[in-house]
Amino acid sequence: MNENGKLSGAAKASYGLGAVGKDMVYMLSASYILYYFQDILGVSAAAMGVILMVARVFDAFNDPIMGAVVAKTKTRFGKFRPWLLIGTLTNAVVLIMMFSAPPALSGSGLVAYAAITYILWGVTYTMMDIPYWSMIPAFTEGGKEREGLTTLARSCAGVGSALITIVTVMAVSALGHMFGGEGIADREIERIGFSYFTIIVAALFVIFTVICCLNVKEKSTAHMETPSIGEMFKALIQNDQAMAVVVSIVIVNCSIYITSNLVIYFFKYDFGGEGWRGAYTLFSTFGGGIQILAMMILYPFLRRFFTSIRIYFISMGMAIAGYISLLILASTSMSSVYALFVPGFFIFAANGMLAVITTVFLANTVDYGELKNNRRDESVIFSMQTFVVKLASGVSAFIAALSLQVLALSNDTAETASAIDYSLGVSVMQKMGLRMTMTVVPIIGLVFAIFWFKHKYILTDEKIEEIERQIENRKKKVA
CATH class of the missing domain: 1.20.1250 (Growth Hormone; Chain: A;)
Incomplete structure (x- = not known):
């Protein structure tokens, strides 16, 4: 906040940056998880279909539960920012694990790995996504300021999604060739490339969220409907x-x-x-x-x-x-x-x-x-x-x-x-x-x-x- 009680430009930019990071990881998972496990690692498409559907439906039902948990949280840092940071850190770790499946795994072991990491990814993403959007009333005055910040955040989320859509395939190929060496199969190049690319995305995700948490101060009186x-x-x-x-x-x-x-x-x-x-x-x-x-x-x-x-x-x-x-x-x-x-x-x-x-x-x-x-x-x-x-x-x-x-x-x-x-x-x-x-x-x-x-x-x-x-x-x- 500035002297007039209005939201500062730094706070707005930091909140928007948080949206860029979280939608980068969301788009990476939503657009490429099926391709990674089915096409690159060879997991049965039918098995992946069941995993993706069950995990997403479970995640949809999990949203209100997480909302209730956040609403009841009381800390000296507020109710939203602690969960935003915890969710981001755990989601970043799970994201890296999900796109870095051990090469030795195959068959049912690989299917189990895909199921466990994807479900955990959905749970940890909800841990940070719910408080991110729910905290808007906690640091805005309402009216045009709140509407303007929401519009800004949605636009920044679109930028994050667009960045992943544009760079992923080419970046994965470049990183795979860089760290994979010569004379290896194309799918091995993609496997290695996805692992390194995910580490980069996860690191940016954490950095952007930390900036958001440091510059956005929530009010202790904020009420959250769940x-x-x-x-x-x-x-x-x-x-x-x-x-x-x-x-x-x-x-x-x-x-x-x-x-x-x-x-x-x-x-x-x-x-x-x-x-x-x-x-x-x-x-x-x-x-x-x-x-x-x-x-x-x-x-x-x-x-x-x-x-x-x-x-x-x-x-x-x-x-x-x-x-x-x-x-x-x-x-x-x-x-x-x-x-x-x-x-x-x-x-x-x-x-x-x-x-x-x-x-x-x-x-x-x-x-x-x-x-x-x-x-x-x-x-x-x-x-x-x-x-x-x-x-x-x-x-x-x-x-x-x-x-x-x-x-x-x-x-x-x-x-x-x-x-x-x-x-x-x-x-x-x-x-x-x-x-x-x-x-x-x-x-x-x-x-x-x-x-x-x-x-x-x-x-x-x-x-x-x-x-x-x-x-x-x-x-x-x-x-």
Whole structure:
């Protein structure tokens, strides 16, 4: 705080830096854990699918428990910062362990190692993620200052995710060659590269969090609301509009996450070529930029002309068009990554706008619930957003892993044909199966979400205004 009681620039920057670090480790785990254990180490895709789904669902249910623990914590350093630091340190250690599996392990031992480290990673990440976001009211004055800091932190989180998306594949390859020596197999280079790259990311994560804890001072009077799982589902059952939005979020996110889980396999085994890493990095950089621009510029621009509901359907249509064009392009002999920018634009832009729109829809269901149930379940409803995103992440990872198992797609089936161009060892049927899973399955999910939302969600702009008037009139009568 400065002399005026306002949040200082150093505190804002430090808090944003914490978001960069924590989303770097989250993106590293979310995007590459399946690839690391299944493709590099040879763990069964089916086994990894079960591990990822069970761990993510468990993690989703673990959030309210951790929230309750943090809320009851009392130390001279506050209730949030101790858990933020403890969670970061333990998560960094587990992250390094997770991406540094002992080479001697194989079979059931490797499966057990993957399961234990991934579950521990999820638990320790929750230990720091819950207090990080919950501490905002503990050092802000509310209003514009709080909204501005939240926006800053979300933007910084996006930067952290983008950094990992852009640099991981190339950095892993460079570090693997640097520390692995000459004459070793490509998968061994990747294994070594991931180990060293993870150490670097974990170190930055700890440094950024320490800076955050040192420069952000929380107030001892801060109150933290921690809804239980029971309260979440009670709020959903009693609020049909919240249920409509939550189901839509699960289906949409699950559809998009399936593609994000498989895109690295597409570039390695289908798009192929010696330069597949560079093509993947270029595509990911373009997509990440489009997604951020869609959130910050495209959605506000379209909102000037259309309602949020209309933009929702526009976004869904864009995503479906993107998937159709991706399937068509992938089925041709195209070899330029720039051609993939066309479907990439539609899919990533739609994803960015949908992230904003679903948050707006959830906010609308809070007002609806207040009118219907005479109770404002704001914290409960928004806690559901994290819960359902993690649920969708687990389900999509299971579907992606199951498709890899059915297609028998891994290093083992490809490197025998060529250690440089892995696509040479993959059959046409395997490639077509991968393309269909990446495009047709998400299209089916998105079409279902469109029909579900159209028939279930009724909170138009006019309806929201009417609800706000009714709530205001009710309050005047009570007063």
